[in-house]
Amino acid sequence: MNRILSLETVGKIGEEVLLKGWVNARRNMGKIAFLDLRDRAGLVQVVGVPNELDEASNEDLKKARLEYCLEIRGLVQERGEKQKNLDLPTGTAEILAKEIKILSESESMPIDVSADTKNIDEAVRLKYRYLDLRSDRMKKNLELRHAVNKFFRDYLCDQGFWEIETPTLTKGTPEGAREYIIPSRLYQGQFYVLPQAPQQFKQLLMVSGVEKYFQIARCFRDEDQRGDRQPEFTQLDMEMSFVEREDVMGLVENMMIKMAEKVSPEKKIQQVPFPRLTYKEAMDKYGTDKPDLREDKNDPNLLAFCWIIDFPFFEKTEEGGWTFTHNPFSAAMPEYKEQLLQKKDIEKIIAAQYDLALNGYEVGGGSVRNHESVALRSVLEIIGFDEEQISEQFGHILEAFKYGPPPHGGIAPGIDRLVMILANEPNIREVIPFPKNGDARDLMMGAPSPLPQKVLDEAHIKLK
């Protein structure tokens, strides 16, 4: 007999079925025992009556405790009218057990996963993440994240994009954040670096003539932790050739609308087309470049997307020089191109940058890029790079731009934040299957951790 899921039982009144799952609750009523059996789809009530069961099954029914993993063969019955529980999808049915078998036992649980775990100490939840994920809310978050990723992939494939994998062991570039480093065993004193984003690879793929690239990409930043940051995070990395700002914004806007309709049909997008604010308008009116435009902040189903455009390209550093506000690879808006090349009125240059905000969070940023070496060089010189630094850190992309680079642009929506908002969660750890804690530790695996001397020796490093 093939095992079915709990939710399928309601359609099988009068049939014998095979179920497998976990004891979510147990109630003894004299000689009769009621179990709620939980599987990935939900719960169903099982009734254990001693004289319906053989001796081994009766033994296992007696032994079964919370979170034991069970296999149950039984008859699906309609519940009496008074016993029906209309809050439960399977609440009109129950299973009269004919055979019960314990597949594995459970010690007393460190956390109660039959209810929402959100008020349990997060350190305990993270240590026992594999149990925390048994709870209904966390499992729904996993499923939602899966659905969001699947939607984006399907949407972009339909539009002719190819998903292309880029390296995780690569070379560092100064895009703003500190990077994780990996000593090389084969090359003493040399290191790989984990990518902050596949920025340069996706631009090189445009030089390759791929034209439409995406990747649901893991990114790494060794930043000081605060609230919502994680050492590794996921973005929907995209790049397109022969596009202008409006092309990228239009595609992403339509994709987000369709995504919300598909995976979160209960949500309502407050305004379509998404409102657009210049950086100056946003700062003047809201004091932030990721304003929360929701008209009703208490409505959990309201999505207020907006675009922020016309960012200044550069800002003054404390030392009196210049730094880029977003991305050194961005182009200036066409009317500022000459100004960039001549390095004139630097503070007034507007970048071809666009950020997507949602309910007060930045959920994506991108730009049209400089595909001309001379313009990229101008950016690097403005931010104070000398020829050696330019050649060392940007040599490969400047070299690539010698060979017929197409005009191109892209964006990188953040998956963690998007799913967090769709799931109405307060932080991204709730939608990351195995997150680090606020101090960059994995409390479940115990990482980071010391390593044997032999391993350090092989990597040609010593501790300081």
Next chain:
Amino acid sequence: MNRILSLETVGKIGEEVLLKGWVNARRNMGKIAFLDLRDRAGLVQVVGVPNELDEASNEDLKKARLEYCLEIRGLVQERGEKQKNLDLPTGTAEILAKEIKILSESESMPIDVSADTKNIDEAVRLKYRYLDLRSDRMKKNLELRHAVNKFFRDYLCDQGFWEIETPTLTKGTPEGAREYIIPSRLYQGQFYVLPQAPQQFKQLLMVSGVEKYFQIARCFRDEDQRGDRQPEFTQLDMEMSFVEREDVMGLVENMMIKMAEKVSPEKKIQQVPFPRLTYKEAMDKYGTDKPDLREDKNDPNLLAFCWIIDFPFFEKTEEGGWTFTHNPFSAAMPEYKEQLLQKKDIEKIIAAQYDLALNGYEVGGGSVRNHESVALRSVLEIIGFDEEQISEQFGHILEAFKYGPPPHGGIAPGIDRLVMILANEPNIREVIPFPKNGDARDLMMGAPSPLPQKVLDEAHIKLK
């Protein structure tokens, strides 16, 4: 006017179209110039006649050289019967240029990408990978890999699997290969490790009740390079609860058959159902556990899948102890379970392991796992782990198995090798967008490379 792709021109005879792409070839016939314009879809011939073009266009036509990036507006014409080239998908049409604009120029190319690049020195190809990928064969390989990954995702989603992301910064475990290490900045003297595979995470997801997990996962092994190895590679990581060996093998076999039909319809699978050999049969008859069963080794479209089963669980080490042949997390076949627990006749214990071979390559390996702590402990004790090592390296999974773990099993087909075989390529570098060379170097980015002292200081390490 919206830009169209070269392949679309044949359906638009008599229409004016806008094309963008690269000069793949150029021929001057007196005053008339012929260009082959290449885009991601293919090639189309463009005819440049001076009196059809304005002055600026004539200037750009004169300047245009190989691999210049162009925008061309023109009229699609049917070629004269004698001019038709039936080897080219667009060979019945040509574009009479009305406007030509250079989007970017190209210096003389270091490699010729208008022909197959396979005979060019690989070091040069890898240094200029972004150009190498412009060639028809390499672009087809990118597209094939995209299609294979997309197929697997769609197939498994239809079967109710969820794709779940697992961490890249994690803790090491001794699954056999040397690992890449990442010094922690926040915890002096401690390290993250890059995963050899998400093996433990996927088993922990089974403890979570996810039941059907997959992930197209990046894996890392710091092994000595030989031929076909890469520091990072990609596998279709899968795990399922409540399954036996036949369930996993059946699902994967059907998935592979459907995948080949969809993405490589020109291929023929030699035998369905896939033949099965025991490890002993394979070694006795072919001297390898990944035999090439093709009846015609010269047929490029023949796929000879086979399963290898009944592997010995353990083998003797040089020191006279025991080590596992495949995976310490495997279960013994049910008839050997007692023997494993009693550590009797260790050399005769058969693992619930299955490998999938294709045309002489291993393209996937998996097993039903030990979900009982006592059995996993027995494996670890047989291979000589003491209590401290067990607790340090397997503590979290042994802890997890205290809480109602379901029976589970999985497999992990290797994407690189599968795509390599489908693409009839001789090594996996041809199907990895940005591979390292045989010495684990990225010749394009220049990784690994030395880092500034400041970066090492922050990571609390020194060079030896």
